[in-house]
Amino acid sequence: MDFNLTEEMKMLRDMAYKFALQEIVPVARECDLEEKYTPEIRKKAAANGLVGAWLPEQYGGAGVGFLGNAIISEELSRACMGIGLNIYAASFGCEAVYFFGTEDQKKKYIPPVCRGEQVSAGAFTEPNAGTDVAGYKTRAVRDGKDFVINGQKMFITNGTVCNWMVVQAITKPEEKKHNSFSQIVVPADAKGITRNKIHGKMGIRASDTAEIALEDVRVPQENLIGKDGRGFHQLMHFFDVTRIMVAGQALGLSVACLETAVKYSKERTAFGAPLASYQMTMSKFTEMAIRIEALRGLIYKSAWLVDVGKPDYTLAAMAKFYGGQTAVFCANAAVEIHGGYGYIEEYDVQKWYRDAKILELYEGTKEAEIMTIGRYLASK
Numbered sequence: 001m002d003f004n005l006t007e008e009m010k011m012l013r014d015m016a017y018k019f020a021l022q023e024i025v026p027v028a029r030e031c032d033l034e035e036k037y038t039p040e041i042r043k044k045a046a047a048n049g050l051v052g053a054w055l056p057e058q059y060g061g062a063g064v065g066f067l068g069n070a071i072i073s074e075e076l077s078r079a080c081m082g083i084g085l086n087i088y089a090a091s092f093g094c095e096a097v098y099f100f101g102t103e104d105q106k107k108k109y110i111p112p113v114c115r116g117e118q119v120s121a122g123a124f125t126e127p128n129a130g131t132d133v134a135g136y137k138t139r140a141v142r143d144g145k146d147f148v149i150n151g152q153k154m155f156i157t158n159g160t161v162c163n164w165m166v167v168q169a170i171t172k173p174e175e176k177k178h179n180s181f182s183q184i185v186v187p188a189d190a191k192g193i194t195r196n197k198i199h200g201k202m203g204i205r206a207s208d209t210a211e212i213a214l215e216d217v218r219v220p221q222e223n224l225i226g227k228d229g230r231g232f233h234q235l236m237h238f239f240d241v242t243r244i245m246v247a248g249q250a251l252g253l254s255v256a257c258l259e260t261a262v263k264y265s266k267e268r269t270a271f272g273a274p275l276a277s278y279q280m281t282m283s284k285f286t287e288m289a290i291r292i293e294a295l296r297g298l299i300y301k302s303a304w305l306v307d308v309g310k311p312d313y314t315l316a317a318m319a320k321f322y323g324g325q326t327a328v329f330c331a332n333a334a335v336e337i338h339g340g341y342g343y344i345e346e347y348d349v350q351k352w353y354r355d356a357k358i359l360e361l362y363e364g365t366k367e368a369e370i371m372t373i374g375r376y377l378a379s380k
Contacts, residue, residue, distance in 0.1 A: 020079035028080035031206035045087040046116025052091035060114030065307035070248035077252025082206030093120035093166040100226030121162035123153040134177040140169035149217040159210020181231030185223040192217040203355035240313040243320035250323030257334035291326040321369035324360035331356040
């Protein structure tokens with residue numbers, strides 16, 4: 001059992017963090033305040049192999065697998081989770097195409113995303129159906145050689161900036177819920193699509209999030225991904241692998257919180273001594289560090305298992321669940337250590353505090369992870 005990263009992974013880690021320091025840190029606060037998306041940074045990241053990095057080289061990816069992608073997610077999130085999301089989530093939707101699409105679909109849709117020329121999205125969540133994915137209402141009806149799609153999507157990452165999206169829609173309404181869905185590639189500029197950016201988010205404000213309406217949107221049936229009626233199962237696979245990336249976000253944010261809190265507590269004095277010298281401060285550091293180390297083990301193992309062909313999606317759900325808890329805990333502790341200064345925008349910890357909460361909400365709420373893990377344990 002060897003817990004050391006390969007030299008390739010160490011180089012990837014160092015390169016990703018160096019990129020974050022040079023390209024992301026200088027604009028992170030501005031992009032957060034102004035809710036500004038960052039296409040130029042995404043394109044620079046693509047030139048460095050950081051977009052769709054988990055994808056094989058034959059489709060334009062860096063071929064670093066899900067472990068490499070988790071490391072990229074971790075390192076970029078140390079700088080800014082919102083801008084980082086613009087980079088490692090630029091390939092959202094490519095998962096469905098890569099795992100279930102035809103060879104022609106893979107060659108058509110994936111390489112432009114990895115090159116930074118295009119952005120993909122997963123149009124899954126609906127206004128009244130989030131965790132309850134079986135409650136989706138969007139329909140795709142066959143008409144000649146086309147699908148005609150009607151429905152609404154909500155909280156879609158990359159929604160107003162994507163070039164194409166994978167839409168989850170009911171194609172077989174006569175079947176039981178879990179066998180009624182399919183996934184379809186839809187060009188973002190197709191007639192009948194209305195995209196509205198969601199403003200006023202608490203955190204990850206540099207990331208583009210949108211509400212999308214589809215009204216009589218017509219696309220060819222050849223845009224079907226995978227098998228008709230298997231969309232629900234394909235979507236579950238999407239969450240199984242993207243949860244690892246989200247856990248990587250949590251790890252990076254937590255590390256940033258700990259590093260910043262330690263630095264501040266050594267400089268700030270109270271009652272004639274540095275904050276870092278007090279046992280109460282040390283207690284916060286200690287629990288942050290323990291949680292971070294435990295989370296890193298969960299993430300790296302679950303990512304590695306996917307890469308070697310032995311995926312443990314329950315472990316991935318554990319990483320996602322614990323990642324959200326850890327990020328929220330570390331962000332809260334960092335704000336408390338900063339005291340009143342942690343509550344003003346001049347200090348990064350207030351931003352990380354706002355960013356952290358989404359990690360318990362998207363890609364499956366913490367309650368959904370509990371159900372996933374609990375059902376597995378109960379079935380043994």
